[in-house]
Amino acid sequence: xxxxxxxxxxxxxxxxxxxxxxxxxxxxxxxxxxxxxxxxxxxxxxxxxxxxxxxxxxxxxxxxxxxxxxxxxxxxxxxxxxxxxxxxxxxxxxxxxxxxxxxxxxxxxxxxxxxxxxxxxxxxxxxxxxxxxxxxxxxxxxxxxxxxxxxxxxxxxxxxxxxxxxxxxxxxxxxxxxxxxxxxxxxxxxxxxxxxxxxxxxxxxxxxxxxxxxxxxxxxxxxxxxxxxxxxxxxxxxxxxxxxxxxxxxxxxxxxxxxxxxxxxxxxxxxxxxxxxxxxxxxxxxxxxxxxxxxxxxxxxxxxxxxxxxxxxxxxxxxxx
Amino acid sequence: xxxxxxxxxxxxxxxxxxxxxxxxxxxxxxxxxxxxxxxxxxxxxxxxxxxxxxxxxxxxxxxxxxxxxxxxxxxxxxxxxxxxxxxxxxxxxxxxxxxxxxxxxxxxxxxxxxxxxxxxxxxxxxxxxxxxxxxxxxxxxxxxxxxxxxxxxxxxxxxxxxxxxxxxxxxxxxxxxxxxxxxxxxxxxxxxxxxxxxxxxxxxxxxxxxxxxxxxxxxxxxxxxxxxxxxxxxxxxxxxxxxxxxxxxxxxxxxxxxxxxxxxxxxxxxxxxxxxxxxxxxxxxxxxxxxxxxxxxxxxxxxxxxxxxxxxxxxxxxxxx
Numbered sequence: 001x002x003x004x005x006x007x008x009x010x011x012x013x014x015x016x017x018x019x020x021x022x023x024x025x026x027x028x029x030x031x032x033x034x035x036x037x038x039x040x041x042x043x044x045x046x047x048x049x050x051x052x053x054x055x056x057x058x059x060x061x062x063x064x065x066x067x068x069x070x071x072x073x074x075x076x077x078x079x080x081x082x083x084x085x086x087x088x089x090x091x092x093x094x095x096x097x098x099x100x101x102x103x104x105x106x107x108x109x110x111x112x113x114x115x116x117x118x119x120x121x122x123x124x125x126x127x128x129x130x131x132x133x134x135x136x137x138x139x140x141x142x143x144x145x146x147x148x149x150x151x152x153x154x155x156x157x158x159x160x161x162x163x164x165x166x167x168x169x170x171x172x173x174x175x176x177x178x179x180x181x182x183x184x185x186x187x188x189x190x191x192x193x194x195x196x197x198x199x200x201x202x203x204x205x206x207x208x209x210x211x212x213x214x215x216x217x218x219x220x221x222x223x224x225x226x227x228x229x230x231x232x233x234x235x236x237x238x239x240x241x242x243x244x245x246x247x248x249x250x251x252x253x254x255x256x257x258x259x260x261x262x263x264x265x266x267x268x269x270x271x272x273x274x275x276x277x278x279x280x281x282x283x284x285x286x287x288x289x290x291x292x293x294x295x296x297x298x299x300x301x302x303x304x305x306x307x308x309x310x311x312x313x314x315x316x317x318x319x320x321x
Numbered sequence: 322x323x324x325x326x327x328x329x330x331x332x333x334x335x336x337x338x339x340x341x342x343x344x345x346x347x348x349x350x351x352x353x354x355x356x357x358x359x360x361x362x363x364x365x366x367x368x369x370x371x372x373x374x375x376x377x378x379x380x381x382x383x384x385x386x387x388x389x390x391x392x393x394x395x396x397x398x399x400x401x402x403x404x405x406x407x408x409x410x411x412x413x414x415x416x417x418x419x420x421x422x423x424x425x426x427x428x429x430x431x432x433x434x435x436x437x438x439x440x441x442x443x444x445x446x447x448x449x450x451x452x453x454x455x456x457x458x459x460x461x462x463x464x465x466x467x468x469x470x471x472x473x474x475x476x477x478x479x480x481x482x483x484x485x486x487x488x489x490x491x492x493x494x495x496x497x498x499x500x501x502x503x504x505x506x507x508x509x510x511x512x513x514x515x516x517x518x519x520x521x522x523x524x525x526x527x528x529x530x531x532x533x534x535x536x537x538x539x540x541x542x543x544x545x546x547x548x549x550x551x552x553x554x555x556x557x558x559x560x561x562x563x564x565x566x567x568x569x570x571x572x573x574x575x576x577x578x579x580x581x582x583x584x585x586x587x588x589x590x591x592x593x594x595x596x597x598x599x600x601x602x603x604x605x606x607x608x609x610x611x612x613x614x615x616x617x618x619x620x621x622x623x624x625x626x627x628x629x630x631x632x633x634x635x636x637x638x639x640x641x642x
Contacts, residue, residue: 207625210632218631220624227617296548296617303541304528310539311531 005029006173008103009073009095011088013038013047015133015264016105017079018141020149020179022047022058027177032062032070034091039065041138050136051143053178072097075170078115079105081268082279089118096120101166103127104154107198108279109191109287112154124154125167126187128194132261145259148180150194152187158239160186192236193243195284197251200228202263202280203301207308213260216252224297226252231295235284238291265305275309277302326350327494329424330394330416332409334359334368336454336585337426338400339462341470341500343368343379348498353383353391355412360386362459371457372464374499393418396491399436400426402589403600410439417441422487424448425475428519429600430512430608433475445475446488447508449515453582466580469501471515473508479560481507513557514564516605518572521549523584523601524622528629532581537573545618547573552616556605559612586626596630598623 007030010021018033025031035042046059064070067090076095078088085106092102092115100122102115112124132145151171153161162185171181184190204215204225215221229248236243265275281302288295310316328351331342339354346352356363367380385391388411397416399409406427413423413436421443423436433445453466472492474482483506492502505511525536525546536542550569557564586596602623609616631637 208628208632210628214632214636215628218628220627224621224624227621297621300545300548300618300621303545306541307529307531307536307539311529311535315535 006075006099006101006169007071007073008032009070009076010034011067011076011078011091011095012080012084013042014079014081015135015141016129016131017077018047018135018139019049019131019133019143019147020079020105020127020129020174020177021077022049022056022061022141023177023179024173025058025061026056027173029173029177030073032064032073032095034064034067034070034095036065038138039063045139048140049143050140052145053143053147067091067094070095074099075101075103077103077105081273082106082108082111082276083274085111085114088115092118093120101125101170103170105129105149106279107194107202108276108281109195109283111279112187113156116154116156123164123166125164125170126152126154126191127170128152128190130194130197132258134262134264134267144261148182149174150182150184150190152184152190154187158188160189186241188239189236189241189243192232192239192241192284193247195235195280196229196232196243196248197255198263198280199232199284199298199301200225201255201261202265202276203305205261205263206266206269206275207301207304209266211260211262212255212258216255222252225255228297228301231298232284234293235288235295235298238288238293269309269312272312275305277305277309281305327396327420327422327490328392328394329353330391330397331355332388332397332399332412332416333401333405334363335400335402336456336462337450337452338398339368339456339460340370340452340454340464340468341400341426341448341450341495341498342398343370343377343462344498344500345494346379346382347377348494350494350498351394353385353394353416355385355388355391355416357386359459360384366460369461370464371461373466374464374468388412388415391416395420396422396424398424398426402594403427403429403432403597404595406432406435409436413439414441422446422491424491426450426470427600428515428523429597429602430516430604432600433508434477437475437477444485444487446485446491447473447475447511448491449473449511451515451518453579455583455585455588465582469503470495471503471505471511473505473511475508479509481510507562509560510557510562510564513553513560513562513605514568516556516601517550517553517564517569518576519584519601520553520605520619520622521546522576522582523586523597524626526582526584527587527590527596528622528625530587532583533576533579534581537576543573546576549618549622552619553605555614556609556616556619559609559614590629590633593633596626598626598630602626 010033013033043063128150155161331354334354364384369378449471476482
């Protein structure tokens with residue numbers, strides 16, 4: 001049997017990884033953070049969470065700027081931008097122990113297939129985060145709203161993985177850290193449900209530099225949001241996953257009730273970073289296209305965002321990422 | 322029979338009305354121009370056309386700032402923005418003589434139905450202008466590219482109006498003025514053909530503040546342009562008008578070959594003016610919807626543009642028009 005408590009290596013200590021890592025550490029779990037540009041600051045001052053649930057600071061954290069210096073852990077929390085996943089081939093073999101668990105906190109589709117090929121990775125649990133957090137400075141994360149996580153087991157053939165023991169242990173740790181957790185027996189179903197919100201709002205807040213409240217309160221855009229959500233439901237149905245209409249209605253209602261929010265994609269655009277267009281748009285479109293279904297509005301949003309990114313780069317010049 | 326030469330009243334002496342009015346005047350036709358904000362300047366200095374076909378100036382023109390001072394003419398060239406058509410009820414009864422001809426140089430759909438109700442209007446010929454012109458200052462118009470006009474006769478029931486004698490006379494005048502003119506027996510068909518270009522490029526140059534070359538040279542956007550054009554073709558087909566695929570291909574090829582261009586809608590946005598969204602998007606969408614067809618991408622572009630306009634107005638504050 002596995003030892004009593006999981007230790008956690010946080011790969012990508014940004015808005016998401018820093019937030020959940022800090023919650024786990026605060027609840028007494030062993031946590032180690034891999035950092036890049038924020039290393040000096042975090043090594044010196046730790047992490048600060050400014051949160052609607054109450055602010056807290058961890059003045060001392062285990063910070064590393066080199067994966068080989070990080071002690072091997074049971075679970076690697078991968079919370080990089082999906083666009084940076086290429087570097088995981090160098091990182092995960094150094095930071096995982098024989099347990100070999102990856103907790104993948106990323107949006108979008110199909111990242112697991114690549115991660116599963118990396119040496120030392122034995123099991124992947126995806127954590128779908130319904131959370132509004134923003135890194136506002138080195139080591140400082142603002143938690144604006146929500147925070148729940150859906151956990152689901154990755155399987156190579158895409159079949160439902162059920163509720164595994166590893167999922168249950170991670171769920172217990174996150175619950176003890178104060179996170180609202182649910183477990184899903186079917187990752188594909190959970191991913192498409194998450195896309196119901198992400199596909200309209202990541203794209204539209206970025207395209208228009210307008211927050212969720214502006215969008216949902218302008219009737220033609222509310223119609224567009226509903227139509228985009230409906231296309232996600234159609235996409236899911238091509239893979240045999242049935243999302244009920246009530247789920248779409250709830251996403252609309254939740255958006256109305258949440259504090260005005262910009263997606264992290266919008267902040268990536270502002271910072272001249274690559275947008276997560278492949279994981280969030282292209283791969284779901286491909287999955288539906290493989291079953292003969294074109295999703296016109298999602299396709300259009302993807303095309304528009306790719307053009308906006310190109311414009312933002314100064315038409316053909318590459319940005320510093 | 323009608324007298325030898327038509328006289329022309331230009332209502333809306335902007336990029337389009339000023340351009341074609343000047344060409345008619347230069348060729349010896351009697352032309353009278355109704356102006357508003359540019360009146361003083363044009364009264365004093367006339368009109369200047371900076372054109373790829375050769376610059377010319379008309380230092381003295383018949384300029385008026387009051388429709389009641391304008392002598393009655395055979396033809397009123399209506400070249401206002403469609404959003405300003407409401408004022409035509411006050412203008413046309415003053416400027417038309419018993420001939421009562423309107424030459425409507427506007428994009429989009431369904432403006433004729435309203436204009437046909439105005440006292441003194443007896444016949445409406447629509448002129449669909451394939452021209453890239455921009456008003457660059459009071460009385461100064463820059464003609465960048467193209468310039469041809471398709472003329473078609475309006476009929477109240479939307480049936481093909483044939484090639485009428487009035488159309489032929491206007492065609493002769495425009496041809497003598499150096500304009501490439503073709504006549505269409507079917508206004509509805511001609512309008513939808515024009516929308517094949519206008520729907521993608523008016524909207525996308527406005528939405529992205531990007532010129533036609535940027536758009537057509539970015540492969541995902543070229544795909545979007547083609548898909549939007551295909552939806553226009555579908556819309557036309559619901560009204561029994563068949564636009565062949567070669568027409569779409571030609572529009573793409575022409576756009577590639579033309580000088581980089583921003584639509585007038587983009588300049589309207591920059592100037593804080595109302596966008597021609599009703600005439601260019603909503604009415605064609607309604608026409609297709611009346612035959613049970615939703616055009617997803619055109620609908621989305623309309624929704625996005627309406628949101629952009631709302632944002633541009635400062636979220637709910639009305640702009641000065």
